[in-house]
Amino acid sequence: MTKAKSTPPRKRRNIVVRAITGVFRLMRWIVLRLILIGGLTVAASTAWVLVQLPEANELLDGRERGSVTMLDRNGRVFAWRGEQGGVLSSQEMSEDLRNAVVATEDKRFYWHFGLSPRGIAGAIRINLREGRSALSGHGGSTITQQVAKLVFLSDYPTMTRKLLEIPYALAMEIAYTKEEILSIYMNRAYLGASANGFEAAAQRYFGISAREVDVPQSAMLAGLLTAPSRFAPTRDLARAQNRSQVILRLMHEQGYIDDLTFALAQANPAELSASARSRAGGYFADWVMSDGPEFLTRETAEDVRIATTFDRDIQAAAEGALTSVFEDLVREGSQAQAAIVVMSPDGAVRAMVGGRAIGGAGTFNRATQALRQPGSAFKPIVFAAGLESGMDPNDLVNDAPITLRIPGSGDWSPQNYTRSYMGYVTMWEAFARSLNTPAVRISETTGRGSVITMARSLGWDGDLNDSPALALGASETTLLDLTGVYAAFLNRGVRAEPYGLLTLSLRESGDVLLENQAPVPVRAMSERTAGYMTWMMSQVVSSPFGTGRRAALEDRSVAGKTGTTQAARDAWFVGFSGDYVAGVWMGYDDNTPLTGVTGGGLPAEIWKRTMEGVHAGRPATPLPALVPIAPQVAAPAPQPATPAPSQQNEAPNLIESLLRGLFGG
Incomplete structure (x- = not known):
C-alpha cells in the first residue's frame, strides 16, 4: 500500500506567510487609499472653505447686540449692560496680554499649521486618565481651531464640529496671518460680565484699554478663557487671582517673563478698578434699561452710552443704612x-x-x-x-x-x-x-x-x-x-x-x-x-x-x-x-x-x-x-x-x- 505524502512543514509556513503578507498588503492598500481619499477630501473641503472666507477685519466684532454703558450724574461709569465690545488688533494690545493668551491657550501657535497633533494626543490622554471619553473635557484645540468654532461652527454637534474644524483651521492658516487669527480670537472670546473680547474686558475690570494692561492684569484676563463666568473677578476676586497665578507660571516657564517680573507679579496680583469693585447701582441700571425704549436699550444694535441721574454717594448712604x-x-x-x-x-x-x-x-x-x-x-x-x-x-x-x-x-x-x-x-x-x-x-x-x-x-x-x-x-x-x-x-x-x-x-x-x-x-x-x-x-x-x-x-x-x-x-x-x-x-x-x-x-x-x-x-x-x-x-x-x-x-x-x-x- 502506498502512503499519502504529507505537506512539508516549510511549505505550510510559506503559505501562512504569504497569507499574512497579503492581508498586510491589502490593509496597506486600503489605508493608503483612505489616506488619499481623506487627504483629497480635506484638500477639497479646505479649498471650498477658503473661497468663502471673508476678510479678517470683518470677523473682529461678532456681537449680535450692542452694548450699554451707564454714567452717573458726574459722568463716571457705574454699570454695563448688553454685549460689551471694543475692537483692537492683537498688535495694538499689550504685548504681555498677547503672550499670556498664547502661553495659556496654544504655546505652539506661531509654529503649527492650524492643527496640533501633539496637543490633541495630550488632551485625549488627559481625558482618558480622568475617566472621560477621548473627546470630552480637554480638547487640545489650537487658537485657530477655537476661532473656527467661535466664528463658524458654534451651532454644530461636538463630533461634527471637531471634523469641520480641520478644513476651517487649514483654510484660515492659508488666508490669514497669525496676527489676524489672534486678533479675531482676542476680540471675540467671551470673558465674563457681558464682556466680549479683551478690550471690553480690560475696560470692564480695570477701567483701562487692553493697550495698557500689565503682566498681572494680562494673566487675570487670560485666565478667564477657560471658564469666564466662574473666574470673573467681579464675581470672586480671590478665585480670579488664584487662577492668574497659574497663567503667570505658564508665562514664566515659556520664557515670556523673567524671574524678577514673575516674582513681582505673583506678589502683586491684579485688582479691580473702583467702578468694577462697586456693585452699587445694579437695581437702578436694570430699571433704566427696562424704562427706556427697547430698541435703544435692551435690543440695541449699537454701542450706546446713557447719562443718568444716579449718585454714587447717595447710593452708598442708602445701602449702608x-x-x-x-x-x-x-x-x-x-x-x-x-x-x-x-x-x-x-x-x-x-x-x-x-x-x-x-x-x-x-x-x-x-x-x-x-x-x-x-x-x-x-x-x-x-x-x-x-x-x-x-x-x-x-x-x-x-x-x-x-x-x-x-x-x-x-x-x-x-x-x-x-x-x-x-x-x-x-x-x-x-x-x-x-x-x-x-x-x-x-x-x-x-x-x-x-x-x-x-x-x-x-x-x-x-x-x-x-x-x-x-x-x-x-x-x-x-x-x-x-x-x-x-x-x-x-x-x-x-x-x-x-x-x-x-x-x-x-x-x-x-x-x-x-x-x-x-x-x-x-x-x-x-x-x-x-x-x-x-x-x-x-x-x-x-x-x-x-x-x-x-x-x-x-x-x-x-x-x-x-x-x-x-x-x-x-x-x-x-x-x-x-x-x-x-x-x-x-x-x-x-x-x-x-x-x-x-x-x-x-x-x-x-x-x-x-x-x-x-x-x-x-x-x-x-x-x-x-x-x-x-x-x-x-x-x-x-x-x-x-x-x-x-x-x-x-x-x-x-x-x-x-x-x-x-x-x-
Whole structure:
C-alpha cells in the first residue's frame, strides 16, 4: 500500500506567510487609499472653505447686540449692560496680554499649521486618565481651531464640529496671518460680565484699554478663557487671582517673563478698578434699561452710552443704612426684605436699593416691581384732597367709631391702630397721630372721586380701590411711584415724574439719540395745599405724638408719613428734607406678617440713617412749609368708644366739625 505524502512543514509556513503578507498588503492598500481619499477630501473641503472666507477685519466684532454703558450724574461709569465690545488688533494690545493668551491657550501657535497633533494626543490622554471619553473635557484645540468654532461652527454637534474644524483651521492658516487669527480670537472670546473680547474686558475690570494692561492684569484676563463666568473677578476676586497665578507660571516657564517680573507679579496680583469693585447701582441700571425704549436699550444694535441721574454717594448712604439697621436691630437670619428710593424734588432718581441679597435674591426689584398696599402712607393724598376742597389744618374732625354700608359686602367698621378714639381733633393732629376714622370721614365727605383725582394728579399710576377702604391705603403701588407722589409736596404742588435717563448717545461718535426733555410743569395741587401738607407731615416727625418721631434728624427739619398695612404685612416710611425725597418699604416677599414692626419703627430708622448719609456735610435747606394760623391741639385723652353711627349720620358730624373749626366752637 502506498502512503499519502504529507505537506512539508516549510511549505505550510510559506503559505501562512504569504497569507499574512497579503492581508498586510491589502490593509496597506486600503489605508493608503483612505489616506488619499481623506487627504483629497480635506484638500477639497479646505479649498471650498477658503473661497468663502471673508476678510479678517470683518470677523473682529461678532456681537449680535450692542452694548450699554451707564454714567452717573458726574459722568463716571457705574454699570454695563448688553454685549460689551471694543475692537483692537492683537498688535495694538499689550504685548504681555498677547503672550499670556498664547502661553495659556496654544504655546505652539506661531509654529503649527492650524492643527496640533501633539496637543490633541495630550488632551485625549488627559481625558482618558480622568475617566472621560477621548473627546470630552480637554480638547487640545489650537487658537485657530477655537476661532473656527467661535466664528463658524458654534451651532454644530461636538463630533461634527471637531471634523469641520480641520478644513476651517487649514483654510484660515492659508488666508490669514497669525496676527489676524489672534486678533479675531482676542476680540471675540467671551470673558465674563457681558464682556466680549479683551478690550471690553480690560475696560470692564480695570477701567483701562487692553493697550495698557500689565503682566498681572494680562494673566487675570487670560485666565478667564477657560471658564469666564466662574473666574470673573467681579464675581470672586480671590478665585480670579488664584487662577492668574497659574497663567503667570505658564508665562514664566515659556520664557515670556523673567524671574524678577514673575516674582513681582505673583506678589502683586491684579485688582479691580473702583467702578468694577462697586456693585452699587445694579437695581437702578436694570430699571433704566427696562424704562427706556427697547430698541435703544435692551435690543440695541449699537454701542450706546446713557447719562443718568444716579449718585454714587447717595447710593452708598442708602445701602449702608439698610445694612446697618439689619445688622444692629434685626435678628440674625431674618428673611425680611426692604427697599429704598431717593430722588430730587423734580423726580430725578438718585439711588435705588431693590432688596437685600439673601437666599439668592437680587433679580427682583422691590422698589419698582413689587405692588404693595401703602396703608396710612396713602393718607397725604386723602388729606390733600380735603385741603384742596377748602378745609384747613385746624378744622376739627370727629375721631369716633364709624360704620359704612358697602353694597354687596355688608358693613365696614374701620378702627384706629390703638383701638381707642379721641373724639374731636384737629385735622393736622389726626394726621400726625395717623388716626383712621378721621381719614375715612374726610375721604367720604370730600368725595372718593376727588381723592382718586388727587392721586392721579400726583402721579399714582396703579389701580385705585373705589371703596371706603381707599382712604386707608387699600390700593397697591410701588415704592418708586409712591416716593414720586411725595416729591410733589416738596415740589410745591407740581407733579414730579420719577426719571433716571438724561441722554442716550452713540459711544463712538457721541451723537445724541434720545434726550429726556424737561416736562411742562403740571400743577397737581395748589401751593397752599402743598405747603399745609408739608407742615402737617413735619408734625408726624416733630410733634410729641407723631408716629414718625424716629425719623427726626438733628440738624434739619424733615417731613414724612408712616404706613403699616393690615396684619403688618407692609411697613413704610416716606418723607423728605428740603433737598431730597426718600421712601422705604419693609416686608416679606411671601406676605408673611412682620413681627413687632410698624412704619414708625425700622422703616423710619432706615430712612433716618439713609438721610443722615445723604445730607452729611450739606447745609440745611428749610422745608417749603405753610404754617397754619395758631394751630390748636385737641385734648389728648382718648375717649371711650361710642356706638358706631351709620353712614347717613356722618356728613352732619363732619359739617359740624367744619363749623366748629371756622368759628372756634
